Amino acid sequence: MTFVARRRIPTRAIVLDRSLESLPIFRLSDSAEDTAISFSPESGGRWRVLPSPGDRLPGTFDQDVYIELLHRYHEAGSPEDGVVSFTLHAFLRSIGRRVDGRTYEQLRSALTRLERTILESSGVYVAAGEAQPLEGRFTILSSVSIARRRMAEREQFTLFPVLAASEPGDARVTIGPVIRANIAAGHTVTLSAANYLSLTNPVARRLYRLLEDSPAVLVIFELVEAGAGGRQQHHVAALG
Numbered sequence: 001m002t003f004v005a006r007r008r009i010p011t012r013a014i015v016l017d018r019s020l021e022s023l024p025i026f027r028l029s030d031s032a033e034d035t036a037i038s039f040s041p042e043s044g045g046r047w048r049v050l051p052s053p054g055d056r057l058p059g060t061f062d063q064d065v066y067i068e069l070l071h072r073y074h075e076a077g078s079p080e081d082g083v084v085s086f087t088l089h090a091f092l093r094s095i096g097r098r099v100d101g102r103t104y105e106q107l108r109s110a111l112t113r114l115e116r117t118i119l120e121s122s123g124v125y126v127a128a129g130e131a132q133p134l135e136g137r138f139t140i141l142s143s144v145s146i147a148r149r150r151m152a153e154r155e156q157f158t159l160f161p162v163l164a165a166s167e168p169g170d171a172r173v174t175i176g177p178v179i180r181a182n183i184a185a186g187h188t189v190t191l192s193a194a195n196y197l198s199l200t201n202p203v204a205r206r207l208y209r210l211l212e213d214s215p216a217v218l219v220i221f222e223l224v225e226a227g228a229g230g231r232q233q234h235h236v237a238a239l240g
Helices: 061-077 087-093 099-118 153-157 175-182 192-197 202-211 215-227 234-239
Strands: 013-019 037-039 048-050 085-089 116-120 136-138 141-148 171-173 188-192
Touching: 013 061, 013 175, 013 192, 037 099, 061 085, 061 099, 061 192, 061 202, 085 087, 087 171, 099 141, 116 202, 136 175, 153 171, 153 215, 188 202, 192 202, 215 234
Parallel strands: none
Antiparallel strands: 013 188, 037 048, 048 116, 085 171, 116 136, 141 171
């Protein structure tokens, strides 16, 4: 009898901060009706998400950008300085978004929002190695730099109609030190990028993040995909 070895398909892992995954950050719609998120778990304390003045809370697009940033950070070997570099074009392709002038601007705005949105923990966020939950503020990204392409390089993009009207650039972002510390300490959850991207509904994607990579809960995601449409409830994070 001949056995044929099954080829192993590599899994694109997304390694996330376990503490952050249990707390609400992103609105599951892109409306600007809320000025802040405030969450008080039964165990006590308070968690707040405060947008930058004049901006809105992070939304569905920002959630996808956050996930891809942490995926790239893991694939880069979790560098100690937290720096992740990429082109805007490649990043948009990675998250399955159309590449044009509008989505370039969306990505720039999302990166800026992840740098400027304040996450405030009053005895809620658990920092690995600390005796007590965090009392303080931090951000997902500590710095964002986006450089426009040199004119000579940009002229080459006119050969491709889909990019003719766009302004591609190179981005260099830094994952915040609080999040990096938890990841370095192994206080993490690991998701499959393929499973995450297969879910098209933002609520289903949030549930997948919340409940981790468990086949037992994929049925829930399928039901949400089929029938979701209600408003986001921030207390969904309490399910963790």
